[in-house]
Amino acid sequence: MTTKKRQIKLGAFLMQTGHHIAGWRHPQAQADAGVNFRHYVQLAQKAEAAKFDAVFLADGVAVRSENLAALSRTARSDQFEPLTLLSALAAVTERIGLIATASTSYHEPYNLARKFASLDQISGGRAGWNLVTSATNAEALNFSRTAQFAHADRYRRAQEFHDVVAGLWDSWEDDAFVRDPSQGIYLDTDKLHTLNHKGPHFQVKGPLNVARSPQGRPVVVQAGASEDGRELAARTAEVIFVAHQTFDEAKSFYADIKARAQHHGRNADDVKIMPGIFPVVGRTQEEADAKFEQLQALIDPVVGLSLLAGISGEVDLSAYPVDGPLPELPPTQGPQSRQRLLIDLARRDGLSIRQLYLKIAGARGHQQVVGTPQTIADQLQQWFEEGGADGFNIMGPWFPGGLDDFIELVVPELRRRGLFRTEYEGRTLREHLGLERPQHPAALRRLQSQLPQKIAA
């Protein structure tokens, strides 16, 4: 058996009109993308034709409506619920993985376990769940709470939520459903495993009313980069989406997560690390710079300032001069890793408030690469080959053109270097990513208990 060369994994991170905050104003953008199903069909089918591992959808369960002036100038308030959208996309795609974000703070584990198991069945083994804890008060207020859960509480709940979902996915062994009409036996109750979970946050009896799905379990994805987030991810995640500004950060995170995973008894290769990349691609550097400047010039200052609201804790940034430095900020109860990253960025480069929001208007803290297919491929190759990444989540600046550029210009360059597939090797998301299909725990135990007898016989 020949060892196949390790290749880059690619996710297409779809987001309404695009990842750049002013992307919707681009003359060729699909301004109604948030509720335009045909738009998403086209994007998903293009990503599949390019052999991407997966499409990825972020999510939040609120409209950030405290700043009406910014709200009215931002294209983030109308969007499909991700599982609904991915189920529909499952019916019009054949191979590409389908990763939806869903919150552990505002769902019941039985419902989410069912939905992802159903999506895995419908799509023939292409479902992934991006587990998030939700980090804004606006979301809490839509779910009969007066404020969000504290950071550590969210992660304790998330850990238990994950374990319940994983347990429910193993309610039935793979061969539990025999469906023998002549004998009248539909299922083998010896292969039914009732969860009977009783924990501090959830009591869930089970079993799940969906057969074990094609992937055994849908792929579990996470994005948290705080201490709590890293621990949860190292124990449970199979893919990690993360935001880095520099190669050194990426390398240090990569080494840390792989070590933590091994500490939890997993193989380093059981966790794929895929930083977000916001690419602006030109045939020349000048063309790329011009494309980027075109988008930056479309940012309304009201919108720019609002981008920093999520990281500012209790501080009202609009009270500070926009061309002055970022003030001291108290720790947020929101996503701490993100706050840290942006403060570090501002301090390191001595950025004013305005310069900081211009800096994150596209990539929101992820790596922004503005260049030619060659320079972008160079950077991806370095991160991939020198211990910074197993793949990348591609964040098109605007849609459809921003993704088209990456597919038409960068993907061929990666292929010339042997770094990206020309055809899918398998059919499931696990197969694309090189993740093993988890054996059912009871089937595994049965196999192990039979071992001595077989040797004796």
Added chain:
Amino acid sequence: MTTKKRQIKLGAFLMQTGHHIAGWRHPQAQADAGVNFRHYVQLAQKAEAAKFDAVFLADGVAVRSENLAALSRTARSDQFEPLTLLSALAAVTERIGLIATASTSYHEPYNLARKFASLDQISGGRAGWNLVTSATNAEALNFSRTAQFAHADRYRRAQEFHDVVAGLWDSWEDDAFVRDPSQGIYLDTDKLHTLNHKGPHFQVKGPLNVARSPQGRPVVVQAGASEDGRELAARTAEVIFVAHQTFDEAKSFYADIKARAQHHGRNADDVKIMPGIFPVVGRTQEEADAKFEQLQALIDPVVGLSLLAGISGEVDLSAYPVDGPLPELPPTQGPQSRQRLLIDLARRDGLSIRQLYLKIAGARGHQQVVGTPQTIADQLQQWFEEGGADGFNIMGPWFPGGLDDFIELVVPELRRRGLFRTEYEGRTLREHLGLERPQHPAALRRLQSQLPQKIAA
């Protein structure tokens, strides 16, 4: 304008292998239907080609696993989650309505409002929500409860849940999203209406992060027939699915609901009543009888007895002689209307326990019609023309054949009588059903407040 003749509405009630409890054992049944997406695609596309108003999916959030012998012989334990399935079907159909059941006891209103609004967007205005309260302890145990909510509590919660969902669907006026890239204005905040709901069960601020959907609001469907259920339905439902055994029952229910709706300030025609019909169709009566007997003979007695478990309250029916009469039963905390209906049926016809389960093995309390296209059409026509129904929810005994028979034999007969459409009149589920698109309350108020000025001017 000519008044169009009133016609029968038809739903295709899809359920895994079929509605007859032994349907999965039919030699031509699709035994793995519960997790076979292609199977559902074929059924939905056939129903659409036949111009049905909608496909309909029931739901429960548990496996009834207390009786393992019955469980192992029943094809009800693996099924797609309905919203996931209907979203996927939305992508491969064009016109047919898509009605999914979802529980008000085990979801959060913000999540359900989003999912149905998303489905309505994806499908171009074809979504319907069958609001149920869930009525088994098995379900409660999957959601961190030790027992289900009491009957009246469930309905109080359901009423508030409905009002929150409807309010969230009206978060944005129809023309709120202007999406003007040149001015940089994406939405008009004057057309944003924050719900700010504070009730005994839910506190939900809003707004919803989905634009107002093509139907204004997805169609609201209900099935409760208890006093609490009727009141909720009369106030809020636009379609009612119901189980009747006799024309007299149907007529009395129909008159009662239409009167209650009017009492709540609605038009009688704003509520469509569609009883379930379990049809076994033969070209002759003998052929129909033989088809039915073929299915009845496949019922395992263990399974038959288990059918009565849901209605028996705290009484263990297996302790009574199977060929003796039904004992006295205390009121259940489950679906009371269903318990009443089955007890009445047994008493009226003097049925033994075995005769009762054989009687409900197919239709589960719904009208069972075993006959020729003519006799079945006669019955539907009578109910429709004499005040018993606005349409019917067709429950194929097994799939695909049980639905095929109805489509190929009964639908043409209904058309010959002018009772069913030959082509869709519109594009949305509301248009199929003849239900008005609800105006946005704020738009309506604005219109009303402008009226005097217009007259003055």
